[in-house]
Amino acid sequence: MNIIKIAWRNLLRYKRRTLLSSALIAVGVTLVIVFGGIGNSFKNEVIGILTNTTLGDIQIHRKGYVSSIDSLPLDFTIPEQALPRIETLLSNDSDVKAYSERIRFGALISNFSQTTNMRFTAVYPEEESETCPGLPKRIKEGDANPYTFIKPGWIVIPQNIAAGLNLKVGSDAVLVATNKDGSVNGLNLRISGISENILGPQGKDGYIHIDDARSLLRIESGGITEIAIKLKNFGTLAKTYSRLKNDLSDFKGPQASNAPGTKNGSSPNKQAQAGGSILEIHTWEELSPFASIAQIVSLLIIVVRVVLIFIVLVSILNVMVMSVYERVGEIGTIASIGTLPSRIMALFLTEGLALGFLSAIAGSILGSLTLLVISASKPHFRFGMMNLILTPQIPAGEVVLALVSVVIISLMASFQPALKASRMQPVEALRHV
């Protein structure tokens, strides 16, 4: 017999009340774990799609590019003489798995009878496949080989453009684009692949080989507008971002010939030229509106946690207050026998703790089983233009957090009743027998 055994028997003494409170706490913990598991699965799935197919984990641009990204400006290019240093920096970084240099631009695409506008990302296929390994898998028709999905003279277009312009794999098309000097140029190309419409709300993003882009835009060399970076471990995102940001701060203002916006006499990079870095670096979160949704999901998980805290607090407090109230005489007895006030307090704290902890364990098991069932059934649904398959993992962190929270809240909720019990005068308490 010890305190835990006595506490356990006292809990069983009022079976209905204990069961009811325990069930409430267990359901609360289950909800936190299930909601946390599904929420994190949803977030990770979408983040995985975004970073593996388009964004990469981190991107480097010329300073000011992201704030003008809607117009895909071609005068905010990364200075050519800075590229070797950046490449060396990224190649030597142990956390960087791959990177892909890109030129992004807007163009008109025509099937010779109809025309529509598109956004193109010019890439080297090997680099792009290493950086965004999910991209070739999204090519549903044509060449989906990671190393050849884009070849000089060929382009990849999304399904809706292909349908709208009646273009098929092997069809000819013309791209017309305006370069940074305002000259218009056109290029005959052939469709090598048709991809899912995952690349933006209108699904108007296509891919072109970087050599073709330079030819179309009349760029002899360089002209890189962004560098997408893939990390070996997504968990090192914050650390790597911080380190790269620090390293890139050494890239000071460019030579006058490379300064953007000099054509019309206004330089959007005055700050960079004044001595600040000419480059900017962003994580995927700063580049995708989904980051806000991810934050809302995280916020909802926090709300569910707060609800759990209140459930535990009210349940345990109710049980313990009632327990002390109903056992005043018994408290008088054990106090008169010589039980120290600290032991009486420990006895009631143990009861509250046991109720909370065991209920949380039950809730964790129930929540984990629920997630396993959901994971096994692999439910899928559409989010925007993305097909998502939910395979929630048991969130170990969430389970531990729920257990620790419940234990702490149980102790807090039991404290006042336990203190009251320990401070009872034996004579007063014995009168309640």
Add this chain to the structure above:
Amino acid sequence: MSLVMLENVKKTYITEEIPVPALGGINLSLEAGTFVSFVGPSGSGKTTLLNLIGCLDKPTEGKLFFSGVEISRMNRKAAAQFRGYNIGFIFQNFNLIPVLTAYENVEYPLIMVQNVPPEKRKNKILNLLEKVGMAEQKNKYPFQLSGGQKQRVSIARALVSEPKLVLADEPTANLDHGNAYNVIKLMHAMKREFNTTFIFATHDPKIVGEAEVVYVIEDGLIVDSHKNKSAVGGTSR
């Protein structure tokens, strides 16, 4: 040296700001190993006196000594520790812990108060349960026991910590005459066995005769005291 000595002990309760005297100045000296009874009608101050001797309450005035040590000014923790090692209690309503078996109820003071290691507990408890005639009922919970059986367990619990003094407040009030007589007889036997001082409060004249020393209390004062030479531990009924 007296085991218990009271010097002009007074106790006044304040009820709705009105002072209500419960004890009006008690002077008393009790020797170790005696079987003492406080006798008097309800409200005479017997329980208050037991509570003060048992360190459960503090006097308004006066001093209490236990084996020469003043116990009337102890704080809550010191008083609890003192009770745990020196005083056993037997209650009118038995006050067994309902979630513990008879064995565990007797074991409780050894674990929760005196921290006695397991190997030293078992024989002691079984021996005591045997002596009070409850060895066969040791695994029963209080709700499975009769009133007399509960009080026997209660006596074993009071004695298990080997106290110098056992206080029993109306120990037979909830028992029929036969059981009451047996409980008093048992207390006598335990007193002889362990040389423990027993003080019990009662207003039952039938069991007063079993006490060796009788103090009659009325209106918070000792109005009479006498030694009862015929008290020999339940040889007559």
